[in-house]
Amino acid sequence: MVKITGRSRGSAGHLKAHMDYITRNGRLQGETQDGDRITDRAALRALHEDWMLANAADARGKSGPNATQSVAVILSMPPGSPPDRVEAAARTWAKETFGGKYDYLMARHDDTDHPHVHVTVRAVGYDGKRLAPGPADLQQYRERFAHQLRRQGVEAEATPRQARGHVRKANPIAVHHAEKRGVEPRVRTIAKRDAQREAAKPKPPAPHDWSRDIQARQDSIKRAYLGHADELEKGPGPDRQLAKDIRRFVADMPVALTRRQAMTVELRKVLEQHPGRDSPMPPAGTATPAQRVSDPSRPDRPDRANDAPTRPKGR
Secondary structure: OEEEEEEEEOOHHHHHHHHHHHOOOOOOOEEEOOOOEEOOHHHHHHHHHHHHHHHHHHOOOOOOOOOEEEEEEEEEOOOOOOHHHHHHHHHHHHHHHHOOOOOEEEEEEOOOOOOEEEEEEEOEOOOOOEOOOOHHHHHHHHHHHHHHHHHOOOOOOOOOHHHHOOOOOOOOHHHHHHHHOOOOOHHHHHHHHHHHHHHOOOOOOOOOHHHHHHHHHHHHHHHHHHHHHHHHOOOOHHHHHHHHHHHHHHHOOOOOOOHHHHHHHHHHHHHHHOOOOOOOOOOOOOOOHHHHHHOOOOOOOOOOOOOOOOOOOOO
């Protein structure tokens, strides 16, 4: 997984807090783009001051009061991945991606089952341009990270989550941590309220344009898989078996529903089974059956932090 987890903005305090977080207040070793080791809070504070001054200078007076100071990236692999190799791959990835263009600070975390590396990039580049990665950049980041992992002997591939059958994006980091603490984020409260209102309507509302786009994208992915299966069925025995595996993989893909849509479906089922009953709302931090099937952000899913595809056997 390669994911943009957030941006520090505005005053110096936001960037300072983020640097403290990824280095655990200087207790974890950080490493800069020049290979310098950050091993204590004094060095961390000095780096923070350098970044704030450099951002102001490199932006050439174009920064506003809420300007981005840094962009946070996390590179993560599933449980069982060798942390040293993940870190080595991340180090090379960071040099290839940002070296000679942006300052950055990286730190490895071993406090979860998923070995992961935080890479925080100073938002203003040496040429004065701000870092603003889009979807195409993120896919390139993933492919580059997967390549470096393979060079380290770690099996990895980078494909869009839709091609792996994952419809929904992972939870934002803040939402995930809030739910771990048993606190329901405001965005979840709003989604539940909207789902309850839609479930109580006489008939389901017409899907939004973006919802139809999601379904159309998944349909095109399914057609592509099935097209490959048709070709493989013309080949020898192993190819025909692979075609069956691909068809099974496509059949098991979840319905392309957002979290709110899945919640609405479950609530509507309850109302149909118990006419006149108020829509029940699941407690904070729980998932509907549909969510448990297809939500990659669930912490009990073994592939939550892996951006490699679940591929049919033999591929």
